[in-house]
Amino acid sequence: MTRVKEFNLPDLGEGLTEGEILKWLVNVGDTIELNQPIVEVETAKAAVEIPAKWAGQVAKIFHPEGTTVEVGAPIIAIDTDPGGAPVESAAMPSAASLAAVEIAGDQPVEPGMIGGPAPGGRTAVLVGYGPKTAAAKRRPRAAAAGVQPAPAAPPVASPPVEAERVAPTEDPVPTVQAEPVGRTGVQAGPVLAKPPVRKLARDLGIDLAGISGSGPNGSITRDDVMSVSAAPAAPAPAVTAAPRVGREERIPVKGVRKLTAENMVASAFTAPHVTEFLTVDVTRSMKALERLKGKRDWRDVRVSPLLMVAKAALVALKRHPMVNSSWQGSEIVVKHYVNLGIAAATERGLIVPNVKDADALTTRELADALNALVTTAREGKTSPAAMSGGTFTITSVGMFGIDTGTPILPPGESAILVFGAVRDTPWVHKGKIKIRQVTTLGLSFDHRIIDGELGSKFLRDVGAFLEDPEGSLLAWS
Incomplete structure (x- = not known):
């Protein structure tokens, strides 16, 4: 039975073909446990920690930090029985098995390669995988940082000694x-x-x-x-920063920024966008939020205006289900569920995770889900699955002091709602000019699916809910 097993980069999400090694959490020679995080990998959708598939001892690290690796390529080798007989004496199904060790010639050893210098100046490596070439893509930093060279391999013919078995973990x-x-x-x-x-x-x-x-x-x-x-x-x-060199800086486009750019270009030049705007008096909604905060069951919940906008959108989507649809070839697919996307600006770029089946949640459950979604996004822990399958999106620019915008549709969706800053504004209320809390909404939609009438009715209903949330719930339920 093969003792040294390769762990390949798994498929981390829909449509992802590669990932970049951000940080190795283990070194060659480390003893690891099942499901222990071993590496941080960044994909076009998220940065994730990958757990070990087996317990044992790290025998080899194939790629240094900063390397882009294709899904399915080996990233680490794990000796699942480090205290057993030498690898060479174990039964092997074929000469190409990873359990076999051969001499790979007079090639230099890179950090992380199993074995290190072998007797006679030659290098012991795993069959099928020699030292890395210079073609691997790396970050402009010490590529070998955090990847430790393995201790020298014992001679093939020598029986294992107990001290030699524990030496890698005691160094x-x-x-x-x-x-x-x-x-x-x-x-x-x-x-x-x-x-x-x-x-x-x-x-x-x-x-x-x-x-x-x-x-x-x-x-x-x-x-x-x-x-x-x-x-x-x-x-x-x-x-103490290094002095600037030249008058320009070139930043590689990769990861989330690359995927976002590709999606936005594809959406902008595929779906005919139309954007409408509506200025709304949201004073009653803001007062309703304050009343929620005062309730005993809501004291531990972070309540923001986004919750009220999300609730308004869900109610309006129920009244106008065609807005929650997508154009697929020669068909319009109407979704009878709402995976509510919330656009979030993070250090890695713009991401749009979504709350699954948001239309089936109570207002309290929706608040908890939104808080968890935003917190996870800010911590950089959003999973690829959380960013897939969205049906309708809300983007908030009010936190930046912006009144509104003309957002581009996320791929596969027919509408996106933008929520601007809430401002104290002179407003005609009951025939008199008063200071009211006012915001501006914007709705971009795919004109192949949503015509001006439908888009206007949907936006009107969102605004009506925000102007009088209690009255709207009573009238429409």
């Missing part, structure tokens, strides 16, 4: 890293920090290994990093 990990974010000799395991926190630390030149985390299970939070940055002894990144 101290060097405390000096090529990049600020990494593991040190005093760490018992990988640093616990989410991708946005790691990026912030890299930008500020802060070593996460020296920070005591205040988050769950000792994880390091954004506030932990900022508190270190603000300390008197901390270096000032703006002062």
Whole structure:
């Protein structure tokens, strides 16, 4: 039975064909457990931690950080029985099995390759996978950071000695890293920090290994990093940053930004967009939210105007189901469920996760779902599945002080609602000019499916709900 097993990059979402190695959470020689996170991978939709498929000892890391890897390609090899007989003495089904070891010639060993220098200046590698070539794409940083070379492999003919079996896990990990974010000799395991926190630390030149985390299970939070940055002894990144070279900067387009650009271009030049606007007095909606906050069952819930807009859209979609549809070839597919997308700006770019079956949720359940969705997006933990299958989207530009916009449709959807800033505005109310809370809504829609009448009626109903939420629920239910 093959002892050393390859773990291939899994399919992380619909339509994804590759991912970039962000951070290795283990090194060659580490003993790992089943389902232990071993690597952070960034795809066009999300940054995710991938767990180990088997328990054992890391035998080989195929790709350094910064490398783009195709789905299905091997990323790590795991020895599932590190305390057993040498790999060479195990029964193997074929010469091409990963359990076999051969001499690959006088080629240099890269960090992470199994074996290291073998007797005679030759390199021991796994069959079928020699040292990496220079063609691999990498980030412009120390590519080998966090990927430790394996200890020298014992001679093939020598029986294993107990001390040799445990040596890989007893070797101290060097405390000096090529990049600020990494593991040190005093760490018992990988640093616990989410991708946005790691990026912030890299930008500020802060070593996460020296920070005591205040988050769950000792994880390091954004506030932990900022508190270190603000300390008197901390270096000032703006002062110590490398001098600018040239007058231009070129930023590779990849990941979320690349997918967003492709989707927006495809949507803009496929669906004929029409956008309508409506200015609405939302004073009653804002008062209704305040009353909700005062209720005992709602005291632990974060209530925002987005909740009221989402509820208004769901009620209006029920009255006008054609708005919740998509154009597919020679058919219009009307969805009798609403996967409500919420556009979210993150450090990785614009993403649109959605609340599944939002139309079936109570108002309290909808509030909890929206809060969880926004929190997960900000932490960079949104899964690819959460960003697939949306049927209708809301984008809020009010948080930036913007009144409205002309959003582009997400692919596969026929309408998107934009929600602007709520402002105190002079407004004619009951025949008198009063200061009221007012916002502007915008609705972009696919004119192949939604004509001006339908789009106008839908937007009118959203506005009517926001002007008088209690009255609308009573009149339309």
